[in-house]
Structure formats: structure tokens, C-alpha cells
Amino acid sequence: MYRVFLSLVVFSGLSGISASDEGQVDIETQPTAIPDGGQADAKTQPAAVPKPQPDLRGTPPIINPLDGIDITSMKLVDGAYRSVLKDGRRVTFTVDPALQQYSDNLFAKYQVPAGAAVMINSRTGRVLALSQHRTNPKFGPTEAVALDPSPPAASLFKVITAAALLEKGDASISTSTCYNGGARKLLLSHLEEPPTDNRSCASLATALGMSINAIFARLSDRRLKRHVLLEYAERFGFNRELPFDVSIPPSTADIPTDRLERARTAAGFWHVHISPMHAALIAQSLAQKGAMLRPYIVDKVEGPDRAVLHEAHTAYLSHTVSQASAESLLKAMTHTVRRGTARKAFRDQRGSTYLPGIEVAGKTGTLNGKHPFRTFSWFMGAAPVDRPEVAIAVLVVNEPKWRIRSATAAALLLKKYFEITRKSG
Numbered sequence: 001m002y003r004v005f006l007s008l009v010v011f012s013g014l015s016g017i018s019a020s021d022e023g024q025v026d027i028e029t030q031p032t033a034i035p036d037g038g039q040a041d042a043k044t045q046p047a048a049v050p051k052p053q054p055d056l057r058g059t060p061p062i063i064n065p066l067d068g069i070d071i072t073s074m075k076l077v078d079g080a081y082r083s084v085l086k087d088g089r090r091v092t093f094t095v096d097p098a099l100q101q102y103s104d105n106l107f108a109k110y111q112v113p114a115g116a117a118v119m120i121n122s123r124t125g126r127v128l129a130l131s132q133h134r135t136n137p138k139f140g141p142t143e144a145v146a147l148d149p150s151p152p153a154a155s156l157f158k159v160i161t162a163a164a165l166l167e168k169g170d171a172s173i174s175t176s177t178c179y180n181g182g183a184r185k186l187l188l189s190h191l192e193e194p195p196t197d198n199r200s201c202a203s204l205a206t207a208l209g210m211s212i213n214a215i216f217a218r219l220s221d222r223r224l225k226r227h228v229l230l231e232y233a234e235r236f237g238f239n240r241e242l243p244f245d246v247s248i249p250p251s252t253a254d255i256p257t258d259r260l261e262r263a264r265t266a267a268g269f270w271h272v273h274i275s276p277m278h279a280a281l282i283a284q285s286l287a288q289k290g291a292m293l294r295p296y297i298v299d300k301v302e303g304p305d306r307a308v309l310h311e312a313h314t315a316y317l318s319h320t321v322s323q324a325s326a327e328s329l330l331k332a333m334t335h336t337v338r339r340g341t342a343r344k345a346f347r348d349q350r351g352s353t354y355l356p357g358i359e360v361a362g363k364t365g366t367l368n369g370k371h372p373f374r375t376f377s378w379f380m381g382a383a384p385v386d387r388p389e390v391a392i393a394v395l396v397v398n399e400p401k402w403r404i405r406s407a408t409a410a411a412l413l414l415k416k417y418f419e420i421t422r423k424s425g
Contacts, residue, residue: 065089065301065309065310066245066246066298066310068086068087068089069083069085069091069245069246069298069301070246071093071130071144071146071147071246071297072143074091074093074095076097076100076101079097080092080093080097080299081093081097081100087304088303089302089303089304089309090301090302090304090306091298091300091301092298092299092300092301092302093127093297093298093299094126094127094296094297094299094312095128095129095130095297096128096420098416098420099119099128099129099413099416099417099420100129100131102416103117103119103129103131103413104131104133106404106409106413107131107133108133110403110404110409111135111403112133112135112396112397112398112403112404113134113135113136113374113398113399114133114134114135114145114396114397115131115132115133115134115145115394115395115396115397115406116130116131116133116145116148116276116393116394116395117129117130117132117276117392117394117395117410117413118130118131118146118276118277118279118280118392118393118394119280119390119392119413119417120280120281120284120390120391120392121389121390122283122284122287122288122382122388122390122391123287123288123388123389124293124314125284125293125294125295125296125314125315126296126312126314127297128417129413130146130277130297131146132145132146133145145395146275146277147244147246147247147248147249147275147276147277148249148275149249149250149251149252149273149274149275149278150273151273151274151275151376151395152270152272152273152274152367152369152376153251153253153268153272153273153274153279153365153378154268154366154367154376154378155211155213155267155268155363155364155365155366155367155378156274156279156282156363156378156380157233157253157265157266157267157268157272157365158207158208158211158216158266158267158268158363158365159208159282159286159329159333159363159380160229160233160236160253160282161216161219161220161224161229161232161266161267162204162208162216162329162332163232163236163320163321163325164220164224164228164232165204165219165220165223165224166321166325166328166329167232167321167322167325168223168224168228168232169220169223169224169228171204171219171223172204172328173203173208173328173329173331174203174205175203175204175219176201176202176203177202177204177207177215177219178193178200179194179199179200179201179212179214179215179218180194180195180198180199180200180214181214182212182213182214182217182267183213186213186214186260186263186264186269187260188259188260190214190217190218191217191218191259191260191263202215204219204332205331205332205335206335206340208329208332208333208336208340208363209332209333209334209335209336209338209339209340209341210335210340211268211336211341211363211364211365213267213268213269214267216266216268217263217264217266217267218263219266220262220263220266221259221262221263221266224266226255226256226257226262229255229262229265229266230253233253233272234253235318235319235320235321236282236292236320237251237278237282237318237320238250238251238252238253238272238278239251239252239253242281242295242317243317244277244294244295244296245296245297245298246297248275248277248278249275251272251273251274251275251278252272253271253272254271254272255271256271268365268367269367276393276394276395277295277393279378279380279393279395280295280380280391280392280393281293281295281391282320282380282393283361283380283381283382283391283392283393285320286320286321286326286329286330286333286361286382287326287330287382287388287389287391288326288388289327290319290320290321290322290323290325290326291316291317291319291320292316292317292319292320293314293315293316293317294314294316294317298310298312299311299312300312330361330385330388331361331385333361333362333363334359334361334362334385336361336362336363336364336381337359337360337361337362337381340364341364341407342410342411345379345405345407345408345410345411346360346411354411354412354414354415355383355411355414355415355418358383358384358414359384359385359386360382360383360384360385361382361383361385361388362379362380362381362382362407362410363378363380363381364377364378364406365378365379373400374397374398374399375397375398375399375400375402376395376397377395377396377397377398377402377405377406377407378393378394378395378406379392379394379406379407379409379410380392380393380394381410383414383418389421390414390417392410392413392414394406394407394409394410394413396409
């Protein structure tokens, strides 16, 4: 039998009820009552009798019920993903069996060198799928690819830059900026006003959907101080450990002081690294009107005697942006799927959408790494945009010869999700 002390904060929606030990009274610290309002004479007070201490020899240590849980060990047993720990604790996970199996099989089918997919109920923080795949250690330091914070965030970071521009940069998603070049690399010349006879112009929403590097570089250079960009990175969870049922190493955002390097960072060129789980949480916060929820993958933990030691709850984690900014960002991110960098991925060979009647907000990111050469391909997003219920992040790490990219994998996973939920609903 385990002795477990828990301090829980339980939220319904975004309202919290905190359980604490306030109101419990330690009788040994209370003053002695004096009849008739008289004064106590310290010389006449009886000596305090020491409180007997219990004999704790042989008592099992007090543990956190979540200690020692390994998500790579979960197996499908009796219709749910479960694992049994060495000390006899029984863990039931939240992942949907059909969705989890589909995701696992997708990575195996396309022989992805390394990859991860995370799907979260954007209204509760419940993890619906957490699939991770790695065929060679050279493609990542750990088998827990979904929690690995070492991949570059690439153009996913444009969402953070856009959030800062909306709230501190006097910009809107319709703000138009002109540019020339910068598709593959950014130079100081790309930060300056382009010549009128050789330039293109686009709104911030279009720039997000088409992932136009020069627009993000120019806008951040003109409108955002370094500390503001860092502030918004940290609002979205960078540079700190995010609470989860198992440990997630922090994603990192190093905002340079150098002007050009800072502009490159704002556009998604290095200096920022992120885990797939964290990317899914960023999308979740936008779907939940700026409220980032604590993700959870453990539904229940039971002791060897089947006593319940832990049950999952929805909990508010932090605030990222205002409701208006979150809605504007989601609206801008629909350009990615409608006509931007993920347009083809969300359509079949005949050009028909995989998700008729369902609008998806998304952001792609692609960046090459060296030693060994590999391409980091990202997609994060949420759907349906009008009433979001699921957030997703997919990372695929490919060799020069590749079979699938992240946006296509995300489209197929969302298609499967809505097939499952609409059938059961």
C-alpha cells in the first residue's frame, strides 16, 4: 500500500478550485485559552507534553504516483494502452488506440528515419496520440522523439514572432510589407526597403501562410526589440520545463543581440529548438483562446492492490496571448492550408481536400541539418478553426531521399481523427 500526498489544482474549463492545507490547525501552536479574559502566568502554565512520534521503520516510502513512468513502454491491453511498473503500479494511458495505431503504422509504412506525432484535445489537454519512431540513433539522441527538444523550430517560430507583432509591434494580420528575395537566406540588404521596381508585397497573414522569410525579418527588425521577442518566446513556454506526466526537457530560444541574427531568428533560421510535444501545446493554446493547458497522457495510476493513486484532471498552465490575438493567428494560419505551404499536402491527387467542410489552421517549417545531413520537416496546427477541438504537431526527419513530409502526415492523421470522432459522435 502506498502513502501518497497530493496537492491538486483542478479546473473546469478555465476556472480553478485549489485544494490546500489552509484551514488545518496544528494544536501544538495554538495559544492556551485563559478563562475570564485573565492573563496567563508563564510560571504557572503546565509544561508542554511532547507529542509521541510514530515509528516509521518498515513503512514504504512516500512516492509520486507518476514516478518511473516510461511512455515508450505502453502496450495495447484490453482495449487501452497500459503498462505495469516494476513496483506493481498499473498505468492506464489516455491515447486513443485506433489513432495511436494509425499514427505508428504511418511512420512505419513510409520508413521515416525519425519522426513524432502528438495530438491533443485542445479543450482539455488530454493526449490523444503520441507516436514516435526512430530507426537510427544518428537521427536523434533519444527514442522519445516526441519529447526531444533538440530539433530546430524552423519556421514554426514565425507564429511566436507574429504574436509579438500583433500585441507589441502595432501590426495586424492585414499589415502589408514589401520585400525582395530572402527565400533561402537572409542578408542585411533584405532588412532594408526594397526598390519599387523590383519587389513584392504581402500581408502578415499571407506571409505566415507562405512562410515569407523577408517579411518576418523586416517587420521584427523595425518593430520588435530583442526583449519583446524573448518575452513572447517565454510566454509560449520556451526556456522552462513544461509540466507533464513524464519529464520534458525545456525547448530553448536564444534571441541574439546581433541585428541580422535576431532578424533571422524571428524568421525561423536557427537559435530556437523545440520538441513535438511543445509544438502541439503552442497550437493548443491558440485553439483555446490563448490558454495553454497542462498536457496529460496518464489517465489513471493504480497500486498493486488496485487502489487508485492518481487520476487525470484538466489544469490551466499559462496564458500566451489575448483571445483576439489567438483568433487572429488561427485565421492567418488557415492561409497555410488553403493556398500556402501545406496546400498540396491536404489534397489528394485529384485536388480534392482530405477534410471536406473542416478548416484547418497550420504552420509548416523546414530546415536542413548537417553531420549527418537531414531535413527537419514540421507541421503544427488545430482544427476545426471555427470551434477547435484538436491540436497537432508532426515532425519528420528525412534523409535526402524521402517518402513523406510532415504536412502530409498531419493531413492523414487529422482525416483519421475526424473519421473516428464523427463516427462515434
